Amino acid sequence: MSDTPLSMCRIPFFAWMLLFWVTVHPGLLQAASEKPDTADVKDLLKTAYEHQQHGRYEESREVYDQAAKQLEQLTPQNAEQSLKLQRSLIELDRLTGKSGEAITRLEVSLKQSPDLPILYAVGAQLYYETGDYDKANEYVTRALALNSDQPLAHLVQAHLLTDAGKIDEANEGYRWFVRYYNRAQPEDAETLLLIGKGATQYARWNSVSQIFTFVINTVCPDVIKADPLAWQASYLSGSILQEKYNRPQAADEFTAALKINPQAADVYVALAFSSIEGHEFDQAAKMIERALEINPQSLDALLTRCDLELINGQYQQALKTAQSAAALNARSQFVLARLAACFLLLDGVPDRESLAELFTVSDDSEPQPTSSRFTKLTTALLKQNPKPGYFLYELAQLMEMKRRFMFAEFAYLKTISLMPQLSGPKSSLGMLYMQMGKTELAQQTLDEAFKSDPYHVRVSNMRKVLGVLESYGAIITDHFVIRYDSKADAILGQYMADYLEEIYPELATQFSYEPPGKTQFEIYHDAKGLGAHQWFSARMIGLPWIQTIGASTGAVVALTSPTAMKEPFNWASVLKHELVHVFTLQQTKYKIPHWFTEALAVRSEGSARPQRFNQLLVERVPKGEIYSLDELDGVFVRPKSSDNWSFAYCQSLMCADFMVEEFGKDALKKLLTSYQNQRSTDEAITECFQITPEDFEQRYHTYLKKITASLKGYQPESTRSFKELQQEYEADKQNLTLAGEYAVNLLQRRKKQEARELAQSVLSKDPAQPQAALTIARLELLSEDLPAALAILQPALKTKTDNAEVLELAGKILLKQKQYPEALAIFESAHKKYPYQTEWLQGLAVIYRHLKEDQNQKETLLKLVHLDPSDVDSMQELMYLYQNEGDLKETLHWGQAALQIDVLDPETHECLAETALKLKQPELAIREYRVLLQLDEKNTEARYQLANALFESGKKQEAETEVERLLKQNPDHAAGRVLKEKL
Template sequence: MPAPISKNSLLSFCIITLLLILPSVTCDLSATERKSSKTIDQLIKSAYEHKQHGRYAEAIEVYDAAEKQLSDTSPKLKDLKWQILLGRIDIATLTGETAQALKRIHSALEQIPDQAKLHAIAGKLYYETGEYEKADTHVTRALSLNSDDPLAHLIQAHLLTDSGKIEEANEAYRWFVRYYNRTQPEDSETLMLIAEGATQYARWNSVSQIFNFVINTLCPDALKADPLAWESSYLSGSILQEKYNRPQAAKEFSSALKINSQAAIVYVALARSAIEAHEFDKSIKLIEKALKINPKLIEALLLQCDLHLINGHYDKALKTAEIAFTINARNQSVLARIAACYSLLDGVPDRAKLALLFEDPEDAGNTKKANPDATRFTTLITKLLKQNPKPGYFLYELGQLLEMKRQFSFAEYAYLKTKEMMPQLSGPKTSLGMLYMQMGKTDLALQTLNEAFKADPYHVRVSNMRKVLGVLESYGLIATEHFIIRYDSKADFILGQYMAEYLEQIYPEMVKQFGYEPPGKTQFEIYHNAKGLGAHQWFSARMIGLPWIQTIGASTGAVVALTSPTTMNEPFNWAAVLKHELVHVFTLQQTKYKIPHWFTEALAVRSEGSARPQKFNQLLAERVPKNEIYSLDELDGVFVRPKSSNNWNFAYCQSLLCAEFMVEEFGEDSLKNLLSAYQKQLSTPDAIRQCFQIDQQEFEKRYHRYLQKIANSLKGYETKSTISFSDLRKQYEQDQNNLDIAGQYAYQLLRLRKKQKAREIALDVLSKNPKQPQAALTIARLELLSEDMKSATEVLQPALNSKSPDPELLELVGKLLLKQNKFQEALKLYQMGHSKYPYQTKWLEGLAQIYHSMDDSANLESTLIKYVHLDPANNKSMKILMQLFLDQQKYENALYWGQQSLYVDVLDPEIHQQIAETALKLNQTDLAIRELKMLLHLDVENEAMRFLLAKTLFDSGNKKEAVVELDRLLQQNPNHVKAIELKKKQ
């Protein structure tokens, strides 16, 4: 009996004819040949499994073995040869050996020139290498041989798209929906091709049910038909990823990698998710892994290019894009990256030039018309438009890339033009809506995002941003001369009033400082808890469309948003945050967003006017001695891709100190001069050279010396030991007579809760040297476990070194003395601590407690002023300062500290009352009335203050308002004698 012919057999007509004429040939196949044929089937199956699992080298070896056996059989089993050919081609494309794959195809076409599938594969490979004419020839041939070849139809649709024939392309993608309905295929390969084509049709025509069908039916069916079809999990994950459903996308990508751990394209998808989550180091590793598997993977190269753009490394980005260009010179995504690099390196064209360039696609090749002074950018565009008059994907991605670099005007034009060219794309609508949110154009944003949501209701960021707009619509609005404040009118009524007043108060100072005034009004939005979500979640969704962002305030340069301080567990100085973000508005707009991230942060942090935060000093003390200092080129990257909050804080610290260094080294005008250089669109190296007459390398060398000087002045900050516990133990075991090592070892043992061993070693050390600080701390802390403060103090006292005291030991002795009310003794220690370590707040905190207990108001006042300078969110000290000045009848000073206190806690009724009473003493009636009204907004039942408000209104001649307040008071308390008497006077 002949070997059975499978349903999908591709035996040529001549072989079939031969079998009909000479049946004895097949009937006489020997048992050996039948056995051999079966073995080949097994080999091919094994090779396929290796390939799908990513074991490409093993798959090739097995295909080689199968091909060798196949060459010995007679007749040649072409169905098996076909399977081997397809497997080899697939491996070649998955590993970047496209030329080898094409060579095999052409060799096969010489033998079987009328094989539709071979032509379709050739069309796909030529399309992926940018040889569109050859791709079209093969696709046309494939469809003439088999009008229902899915791969040929897919490549044809892509070719139509890239030639600007959008309507025809749309019909070509629609074919997949009709084909599925007509034929109901069940094999995995066909189902995946249908899924890809149908998904594109769904994107273009806003058919959301197709997305559901692809994810929930086609992809699972493909995987059911072939459990090794990792491509199905990848495709469903990609669709979920583009809708920002990251958790589900991650599960699908994980499923794909469980089947094929060498699927390079999946690592690219994971890298894209990592970039969106600002996990940039992770993304770099994933991209490198993908490129190791397939060095010519366009998607990996493009993502690598994007990372360079994010970091501001435009030269590196261009080199990477140019590598991708050598692989596919027609790919719209590749061309978009090159165009973005040209713009950022040579100067971003304005909207007028862009409009001129795109207004007449038919005559786009006329460079003189597009731009008399042709640039690399305009040359690229005119060539592209000649090939494709509707390059929607190119323009859309270019807009996204330049929006990322805050070129909002360019991005807006790009999105609008893309909508005009390819109105069926939902992406430009989404991006345009998001962009309008960045620009503060909320009315346009709402209209555009609603349109985007209809086109793509599964897009998480669109959905979140529409919810933000819903919340924002319910907010109150305060319009001043230069600002619009949007706030929760119920929860943040008071905060909104004070913010508006503060912003107008500092505005003239900012205009003078920067020599610039932003056009139009700047919008500030303050987000509160709403609809079951926290204020910070709303703020985050407002800025990025997703529920988490690291900061509490952010500026796009056109709009500022922040989390309401009234919702925070940790207080912060909201006035300082407002000023910080307003600096960004000035500097970003003034330089047309050319200013580096580190410099706008340097100016913003410096504008706050307070001392360096304690966390900055701690990081300086830890990192600078180890030379762990970022270069200026690295700083921008750290702001967008910090590995940790410490890295992020150190980037702020370094930026601030770079500004301080410039002022010290080059004078007060240095910051203004550098800002002016960026305003002229100079790069950092050119700006430094122009402003300071040295190159960037010399500038950074001097700057690093300055950092060393600052770090050397910071004493007493606890830094991590450079000796690990295991090394410390080894050193102790090798030399137990080294008392410093022994003391440190004992203290580490205590921290690991090995109390008995710690006590033994520490006591031994102290018996030989009572001044060893770590041993003394060990015993003292053990004594304190039983609350024996006297013994603890006694063991610590000998270890105190007045010239160079151990800060931890000094602090512990001071705290013990305070607990025992030994203020005079404690005073000496805290004065010593503050003298030795002036940048630490704990010594000032202790001194304040001592001076307060000793009723030393003069020293308490000076101490608290220093304390607040180091900690501008220290509301408790501000309130005490206000009371101190009230006691001294220094009402102007008291009023100042009361107002400073409100910048931290605007909902403190006690401060509002004290400000009101102080204002009356200074005859500032309007201020007193305002503060009394705010107080009563917080404490509506306060009869005494309502009467004071009524009386103040009456005395100032505002009798109508006074009557209203008296009526309210008498409703609360009809027997209020003073209110009754005052009302009789009306």
């Protein structure tokens, strides 16, 4: 029997029947393939989760919907996958700000599965986050009744106990996570993350620093190992590092989180917080907006926005933001702290006695109908939570930020008494004491804080500052304590002390006020391998960089030592500036706005407007780029650039000048009194000047335009790019002005041949075109052909050009050629045209010196030092000019002025000593000779003069000591031997 097809294929009978039916009914096969199984749903859930963790929230929701439809078709239902789906959708709702939908979805799930502890735990979390603490407590209880080891329920329970003031029980709640990890050794990512959160809170409260290290180095990596998509692990470790002010590593962790999920709103909030700490406020605002775009109900984003508004002085807007946060969670201590801060800043801060009374009320106490908003809020909170440590801590930090030091100190101390396990308040209180100049209290407090939290960078840095301060010397006067490096700044410290006492009566009279107690000044020099400015910065903010060289908290002043700086500065001006802050801030109880205290401080320096201010006025005022008074305070704390920062100072000064010109000499004092009476700026302007704030701003802007119009010779910087200039030139090559400008730009880009050809072409048509002439002249100077360069400029000079660059270059060439009369004509003409610019005066001073025109030289130098108060060379020249004239008082004045820039110049001290002797001021002469010998102990002539001055003053024993030293150095010193015989 031959083989049949059936026997060859060996296909069973039922298979042939199936093939038959498929051939006849193709729709049957399609229906069978669409029937889901658990593997299909599992794949969908995995895909949706991947989308979710990568921040593709809409795609994630679409795939979850597909999974839900397929789950409905499964018989029987897969309970594990259904639970996973519902939990994922709830979490997706949380991440995108749909808390209402999340709660609704949870309640539906609980009706379907009423015995799942994880659902009650998730419910507890949702209700806790929305401020329904009663419901959250109910769900925590049910979750733990079903599973006593449910981690999420334990975490929410610990948070609830904290917010109820049951701190000991809450502490045990957080400790549970440490014990559970040791007992159960979980390996899944979700549980490990919860353990990381709970354990770090226990570490914070109990100063177990190794737990932080363990969470960062073990727990979080294990989370990533278990789930490579768990961006939350990087966010957690970054948050811990950020908390310890380890910004670089924190930034790395946040970057890692965003690589996984670029839509993680929590990470953007953390980055905003970092930006605020770094004073990058515009960047912070962008991060906050980004977070709220992703999650409109991000409570942390709203709180951070509120902080930023408080920093900017936008108290009403901050209140609105805090109220929006309260609509999401009215029970959160962090929300209530922002509301309280807004109430205090808008309504006023109670005195210490009232605060103490508020926090000692009984449980049945009720606020009076007339009580402040702050009192009502706090009374209500204390009934719910008798130990609101986080509320007080957050509020203290906000009030410290606004320099309400008394309140901040009270709140920190109260927090420590209510929740001593918190290390943060101790750290902050220690830092506050540094701001207040209470260094002994700061030392004690920071030492305790460091024991609690040795990873806190700012605390560590501030303790190092205290270590440096401990080695410093102290000069104590009637009104000041000057701390200084006794080795490097022994001379400087004494001169500063004298100067401060000299100006104190003037300022006390000016402000009709005297700060209570002695104001502390701290002068930081290089030490222990760090630069002076690093120590100064660490002193002020606990971190190694700050923009200024001097700063005042209102209670203490710190500055970088001028003897440690490469560029000299007028330290007397800086001291006076910062001391004015001490007066105005304390006088107004810190209510004075930033712009006005800066206006008064800059004005007190008594110098002309800085050149940079004039340049900025010319660049910005014609374009209407003027800050309003409301904006000015914000610019000081969040400048986009150094120019913005400088212009804020400029505008503040100009506003003060405007008020004096417009409303009289007592205008500034009136406004200061209004701030002292706790008025707002709008109220103060109306009260003092009887005009609306809008009219004030309008008249102020008119004043700015008038002043700007008088500033000749300052050229606004072009905003055109080289490419734009090139296009304009190509479109209009016959425009000689445009061609000259293009030639200058070509030379700046080292296109020498092209620049030369174009400039020569322009000069062939107009030999006096200034920019073309400048281009050729500069090319000639490259080969040091001064006559040729000058010759090219002559046609422009003959037309009496106003081009400052042509005049300056021609003047410099003439000076180099020592053609002083010819140079004089140029510099005198230019100075008349541009009286506020220093370069013309500098040239004139050189010319008059060589022409031996002492009177003209002296007048020029006087103008120069007024425009530039750090020009020590001009001050020394004035000293010698007056010395040659025999004007001893002016010699003394300018010598002492020069020391206010370079206190270590021996020649100045020698001149002052000689002048003091002639003025019959032996004590001053003795002091100057002593300083001179500190600078150069081998100066035998100075030692002789010191010995002689001491002898003439009747100080024979001291004179004898100096003579002995003199003759030991030079036994043949004839005058010294004669003086010894007299002794």
